[in-house]
Amino acid sequence: MSDAPFRILPRITERNEAFWSSGQDGRLRFQRCGSCRYWIHPHSVLCPQCLGKDLAYEAVSGRAVVHTFTVNHQPWMPVPELPFALAIVELPEQEGLRLTTVIVHCPVDEVAIGMPVQVTFEAHEDENIWIPMFEPIRESQ
Amino acid sequence: MTRPEHLTVISGVGQSDIGRRLFRDPLELTLDACVAAIEDAGLTTRDIDGISTYPGAAGEPPGFTGAGAVEVHDALRLELGWWSGGLERPGQLGAVIDACLAVAFGLARHVLCFRSVWEGSAQGSGGRAAVMPGGSSGRSAPRASGFMEWVLPYGAPSAAPWIAMMAQRHFHEFGTTPEQLGQIAVNARRNAALNPKAIYTDPMSLDDYLASRVIATPLRLFDCDVPCDGGTAMIVSHVDTVPDLRKPPIRVEAVGTALRGRPSWDQFDDLTTMALRDAAAQMWSRTDLGPADVQVAELYDGFSFITMAWLEALGFCGKGEAGPFVEGGHNIARDGVLPLNTHGGQLSAGRLHGFGFLHEACVQLWGEAGDRQVPGTPEVGVAGAGGGPLAGSLLLTRSR
Numbered sequence: 001m002s003d004a005p006f007r008i009l010p011r012i013t014e015r016n017e018a019f020w021s022s023g024q025d026g027r028l029r030f031q032r033c034g035s036c037r038y039w040i041h042p043h044s045v046l047c048p049q050c051l052g053k054d055l056a057y058e059a060v061s062g063r064a065v066v067h068t069f070t071v072n073h074q075p076w077m078p079v080p081e082l083p084f085a086l087a088i089v090e091l092p093e094q095e096g097l098r099l100t101t102v103i104v105h106c107p108v109d110e111v112a113i114g115m116p117v118q119v120t121f122e123a124h125e126d127e128n129i130w131i132p133m134f135e136p137i138r139e140s141q
Numbered sequence: 142m143t144r145p146e147h148l149t150v151i152s153g154v155g156q157s158d159i160g161r162r163l164f165r166d167p168l169e170l171t172l173d174a175c176v177a178a179i180e181d182a183g184l185t186t187r188d189i190d191g192i193s194t195y196p197g198a199a200g201e202p203p204g205f206t207g208a209g210a211v212e213v214h215d216a217l218r219l220e221l222g223w224w225s226g227g228l229e230r231p232g233q234l235g236a237v238i239d240a241c242l243a244v245a246f247g248l249a250r251h252v253l254c255f256r257s258v259w260e261g262s263a264q265g266s267g268g269r270a271a272v273m274p275g276g277s278s279g280r281s282a283p284r285a286s287g288f289m290e291w292v293l294p295y296g297a298p299s300a301a302p303w304i305a306m307m308a309q310r311h312f313h314e315f316g317t318t319p320e321q322l323g324q325i326a327v328n329a330r331r332n333a334a335l336n337p338k339a340i341y342t343d344p345m346s347l348d349d350y351l352a353s354r355v356i357a358t359p360l361r362l363f364d365c366d367v368p369c370d371g372g373t374a375m376i377v378s379h380v381d382t383v384p385d386l387r388k389p390p391i392r393v394e395a396v397g398t399a400l401r402g403r404p405s406w407d408q409f410d411d412l413t414t415m416a417l418r419d420a421a422a423q424m425w426s427r428t429d430l431g432p433a434d435v436q437v438a439e440l441y442d443g444f445s446f447i448t449m450a451w452l453e454a455l456g457f458c459g460k461g462e463a464g465p466f467v468e469g470g471h472n473i474a475r476d477g478v479l480p481l482n483t484h485g486g487q488l489s490a491g492r493l494h495g496f497g498f499l500h501e502a503c504v505q506l507w508g509e510a511g512d513r514q515v516p517g518t519p520e521v522g523v524a525g526a527g528g529g530p531l532a533g534s535l536l537l538t539r540s541r
Contacts, residue, residue: 007294007296008283008284008285008293008294008298009284009285009294010284010285010286010290010293010294011284011285011286011290012284013286016290041408042290042291042408067310067412068306068307068309068310068313068412069306069309070302070305070306070309070357070358070359070360071355071357071358072296072297072302072305072356072357072358073354073355073356073357073358074269074299074301074302074356074357075270076269076270076296076297076298076299076301076302077270077293077296077298079296084296086295086296086297086302086306086357087306088306088407088412096408096410098407098408099291099407100291100292100295100297100407101295102295102296113309113310113313131294131295
């Protein structure tokens, strides 16, 4: 048994498996159109820009900016920590390419809109699921 | 050319008993509302030839719906020319707008529209967590799919934190303050005190609001609507039936259903507004009336911030200016320039889920609101329901 905290995990399908298992090598991947190079999220079966079907998962830099966030105090369901900082981060690879996530390794009262962050993963190895979370980019890094 | 909206009227409205936890059969609450609406219109069940409801029959989450179209159809032994029940539509009032479409198209002449909930009883003493996936109801943890794939793994199954993130972005871009946001809740409570069916009627000051516990910044407990039990119904009728009705009906001047941005809580282009931006713009494009003509506004407050977004989208103030517009509460009071959520909204009168706003707009235009009646009896009202990727609105006028 892994010591991963309780989470409701995503239902893994052929379409999303590459996203949720991506963190195994420490990198974050999104679907991308092989024809017009558009990044696609959430996953689909065709490109919304060019309607092409040549889609594949490609790694992104893992860097992002906090677009907005909330410090959630309410225990809606079992979670490892309360309060926690739920956020929507935007990735530099494409305008509007966003992911809902949590900000970790940072006191919740220091989370701010515009904060540069980078991906880190919470491993659920038994399930081959690596939940992408984000942490502040420290100046020393 | 006649606008299709002008072929339709709202001929009657009805409501069941409303309570925090009634522990009554949800079908009974639903039918109480339906029968009340039919009688209010001066009709009988034999006249009803259409049904439209949100969200239709659904088992999850518990309490979310009291009855579907089929149950009501059979319970009242109706003979229908058209019927529909479902969740995937422009918000809760999308069901009423669909009824307008059916009436304008000639498929039905009197459509019974309803929405009932029993979330108060379903949650019992366990609160919201009792009906959440993985919550204390003991149901086994499911796997997340659909939009939940992107939020459940992060412990955020409720729209409260999703809307909170939109509010936070609005605060960041426009300098909106907690004191401004709080006026939505304080105004609702002030109005609820005059509504005999409201859930929360104790006086609440801005300080009381600010002292309430934080749910998800910047939202506090009193920014969140209160689950309840109850049913709401209204009849959409063809304008040709006006001579058969008990009283002069409310006219449907224009409706809005558009959703031009991505249908998503986190991928929508501008998170400081929502689908209601598009629904409101479309509604105004279908009428010669404008925001200055509106004398009463009943705007969804599942979370208080959604009401602010509706105020901006409908043009009662500029984009980003809802904070200053509601500051101090004078503009939105019953004697202000725009009486808002005159029944107490879902924040204080109970989460009747969208239909309560349309019910109240009709009651105000009929001059039947009792102690909470807006002075002068308004002639033009607007009802808007939904937040996030869901939104539908109706502009209503009183028959002269």
